[in-house]
Amino acid sequence: MAEPSKTNEAGAVSEAEAVAAIDAPIQRGEPILQVRNLQKHFPLTQGILFKKQVGAVKAVDGVSFDLYQGETLGIVGESGCGKSTVAKLLMNLERATAGEVFYKGQDITKLSGRALKAVRRNIQMVFQDPYTSLNPRMTVGDIIGETFDIHPEVAPKGDRRRKVQELLDVVGLNPEYINRYPHQFSGGQRQRIGIARGLALNPEIIICDEPVSALDVSVQAQVVNLMEKLQDEFNLSYIFIAHDLSIVRHISDRVGVMYLGKMAEIGTDVQIYDHPTHPYTQALLSAVPVPDPEARANRERIILTGDVPSPANPPSGCRFRTRCWKAQDKCATEVPVLAVPERFRGLDTPAAHQSACHFAEEKDVVHAS
Amino acid sequence: MLLEVRDLHVEFHTRDGVAKAVNGVNYSVDAGETLAVLGESGSGKSVTAQAVMGILDMPPGKITGGEILFQGQDLLTLKEDERRKIRGAKMAMIFQDALSSLNPVLSVGDQLGEMFEVHRGMSRKDARARAVELMDRVRIPAAKERVGQYPHQFSGGMRQRIMIAMALALEPELIIADEPTTALDVTVQAQVMDLLAELQRELDMGLILITHDLGVVADVADKIAVMYAGKIVEQAPVHEIYKAPAHPYTRGLLDSIPRLDQKGQELYAIKGLPPNLLAIPSGCSFNPRCPLARDRCRVDVPPLYEVTESPVPRTSACHYWKECLHG
Numbered sequence: 001m002a003e004p005s006k007t008n009e010a011g012a013v014s015e016a017e018a019v020a021a022i023d024a025p026i027q028r029g030e031p032i033l034q035v036r037n038l039q040k041h042f043p044l045t046q047g048i049l050f051k052k053q054v055g056a057v058k059a060v061d062g063v064s065f066d067l068y069q070g071e072t073l074g075i076v077g078e079s080g081c082g083k084s085t086v087a088k089l090l091m092n093l094e095r096a097t098a099g100e101v102f103y104k105g106q107d108i109t110k111l112s113g114r115a116l117k118a119v120r121r122n123i124q125m126v127f128q129d130p131y132t133s134l135n136p137r138m139t140v141g142d143i144i145g146e147t148f149d150i151h152p153e154v155a156p157k158g159d160r161r162r163k164v165q166e167l168l169d170v171v172g173l174n175p176e177y178i179n180r181y182p183h184q185f186s187g188g189q190r191q192r193i194g195i196a197r198g199l200a201l202n203p204e205i206i207i208c209d210e211p212v213s214a215l216d217v218s219v220q221a222q223v224v225n226l227m228e229k230l231q232d233e234f235n236l237s238y239i240f241i242a243h244d245l246s247i248v249r250h251i252s253d254r255v256g257v258m259y260l261g262k263m264a265e266i267g268t269d270v271q272i273y274d275h276p277t278h279p280y281t282q283a284l285l286s287a288v289p290v291p292d293p294e295a296r297a298n299r300e301r302i303i304l305t306g307d308v309p310s311p312a313n314p315p316s317g318c319r320f321r322t323r324c325w326k327a328q329d330k331c332a333t334e335v336p337v338l339a340v341p342e343r344f345r346g347l348d349t350p351a352a353h354q355s356a357c358h359f360a361e362e363k364d365v366v367h368a369s
Numbered sequence: 370m371l372l373e374v375r376d377l378h379v380e381f382h383t384r385d386g387v388a389k390a391v392n393g394v395n396y397s398v399d400a401g402e403t404l405a406v407l408g409e410s411g412s413g414k415s416v417t418a419q420a421v422m423g424i425l426d427m428p429p430g431k432i433t434g435g436e437i438l439f440q441g442q443d444l445l446t447l448k449e450d451e452r453r454k455i456r457g458a459k460m461a462m463i464f465q466d467a468l469s470s471l472n473p474v475l476s477v478g479d480q481l482g483e484m485f486e487v488h489r490g491m492s493r494k495d496a497r498a499r500a501v502e503l504m505d506r507v508r509i510p511a512a513k514e515r516v517g518q519y520p521h522q523f524s525g526g527m528r529q530r531i532m533i534a535m536a537l538a539l540e541p542e543l544i545i546a547d548e549p550t551t552a553l554d555v556t557v558q559a560q561v562m563d564l565l566a567e568l569q570r571e572l573d574m575g576l577i578l579i580t581h582d583l584g585v586v587a588d589v590a591d592k593i594a595v596m597y598a599g600k601i602v603e604q605a606p607v608h609e610i611y612k613a614p615a616h617p618y619t620r621g622l623l624d625s626i627p628r629l630d631q632k633g634q635e636l637y638a639i640k641g642l643p644p645n646l647l648a649i650p651s652g653c654s655f656n657p658r659c660p661l662a663r664d665r666c667r668v669d670v671p672p673l674y675e676v677t678e679s680p681v682p683r684t685s686a687c688h689y690w691k692e693c694l695h696g
Binding site: 228269283293301 | 409410524526527554555556557558559560562582583584586607611621622627632635636639640643
């Protein structure tokens with residue numbers, strides 16, 4: 001794993017140098033994004049006139065991972081685990097409390113101005129709800145074309161209409177619909193518009209936050225297929241955030257499982273789905289209803305008790321210990337690190353992947369296919 | 370038979386025209402049985418349920434035909450005050466979004482107790498005691514202490530348990546659950562579905578489970594009715610439908626679930642879009658999206674064909690169901 005370059009120590013590089021680094025091409029298979037110990041704490045305040053901080057919601061609390069050029073990294077987890085906050089931090093829509101996000105060696109959490117703008121051109125986002133993420137009073141042409149107002153270098157003024165029509169064609173919409181409004185489209189078509197907007201600036205990374213969960217089953221498959229096609233065509237890297245485990249498995253090369261602001265386990269799709277070693281991953285996989293009535297009788301389900309604890313006051317040590325059937329005293333005192341567990345280290349087994357559990361072991365679960 | 374819906378038709382009169390939401394639905398549920406009604410948004414699955422419960426907004430909705438027989442009695446001929454006695458006491462409903470279905474300014478104890486005060490004429494104090502019992506029953510920890518709390522103080526899973534408690538309060542014979550776990554996380558969904566199944570067994574209730582999730586259906590249902598454009602296109606026992614669907618729409622839904630051996634390949638996708646209810650296609654309403662469609666499908670409305678190979682009744686509304694079943 002290549003370490004991020006140290007050129008930006010103490011903000012020594014000039015803005016122009018940063019922009020040049022960001023615009024430089026990158027090879028397939030190299031890490032394009034390196035996230036190190038990322039944290040986001042939202043302050044909890046009390047008082048009206050004299051606000052004082054009484055605590056913090058630790059939405060993201062030390063997350064590290066790499067994204068390689070051309071791959072899809074799936075991030076799964078339940079609501080409140082911080083997966084959407086990670087997405088916002090990667091876009092620099094939220095300022096990180098601590099930690100770094102290196103994009104081509106530049107720490108984007110510390111960038112501003114022209115350099116940040118250059119980063120945002122290369123990292124785009126597709127949102128969950130196509131009904132609220134498109135402005136109802138703008139035509140499709142304006143929604144997609146607006147990106148060119150902010151980044152005029154991508155498409156010269158006279159060329160924009162043609163460029164928007166091209167994008168509509170790429171995502172499978174009729175280019176003649178350019179003057180229509182969002183309400184004239186169905187949910188699946190609206191998500192295509194959202195994807196076209198994400199593609200407009202020829203980005204290298206697209207962060208997809210639950211891109212298909214608001215869509216009907218029969219339409220989900222169409223959108224997933226489109227996203228895979230576009231990835232091949234434009235050599236995109238995806239971060240695919242979702243709670244539907246079977247879709248994540250289908251589209252992802254690697255998968256990270258988050259729980260309460262931390263990464264519990266990360267590995268290739270086979271490692272995570274077929275050889276999970278973290279108890280939370282095992283419980284999550286076993287809880288997914290399998291679309292096969294024959295499997296009803298002969299599957300072991302791990303039913304977790306209770307709810308996810310509040311991120312304002314997370315349990316000490318391992319955060320999953322309050323719902324874990326394996327928890328022991330050690331789990332309450334020692335925070336497990338995300339690393340290949342000792343017992344699997346150096347072994348050539350799919351179980352040898354990063355898992356943040358003191359007692360990581362394989363368990364056979366009937367999982368989402 | 371506990372509940373029998375016969376040839377139900379529901380329309381909505383909108384500014385843009387008449388939307389035919391339900392076009393001749395037939396289904397039935399027996400005591401202790403679970404019927405899953407599967408369909409996408411706009412397929413009419415919730416509207417049918419609302420008509421059964423008698424909570425359809427009329428106008429703009431209008432029931433234009435059919436019968437809803439509950440224990441042999443046609444509910445559509447009853448007066449509103451007679452229906453009110455049945456609603457809640459004999460049949461109850463669980464909604465998708467517990468947060469917006471519960472009253473935010475009343476404590477959960479008051480909302481649960483209200484059932485007993487209104488339907489059973491209990492005193493406030495007795496009703497409160499019953500509310501605590503109910504919360505215990507749906508396994509809310511520290512029920513006694515939490516009975517005075519308000520909905521926002523509970524988590525999503527807990528709120529859905531309170532909805533279930535409310536539905537069960539008067540021990541109804543039929544429960545209609547409309548997407549009861551769609552808003553919940555999978556680990557909580559598993560808890561809630563388990564609880565629902567257990568209580569159903571205990572009380573021998575009929576359950577109509579409305580959902581779009583093929584996984585949940587496979588887990589709990591005895592039989593399935595698949596709805597499309599306000600019609601039931603296929604009805605079958607759960608094991609058979611997953612093995613060999615007899616309608617191209619069902620087949621398409623099953624095929625579009627990502628499977629292990631398809632990794633890296635294109636997913637099967639049903640082409641096109643769900644129909645506009647203001648202008649349902651002629652003939653078979655699925656014909657513009659159907660891979661088996663022929664000229665006949667564009668003219669002839671398919672009746673419910675008896676799929677005879679099965680001992681338990683099984684029907685399909687496709688002219689070419691044999692082709693679909695075998696291929």
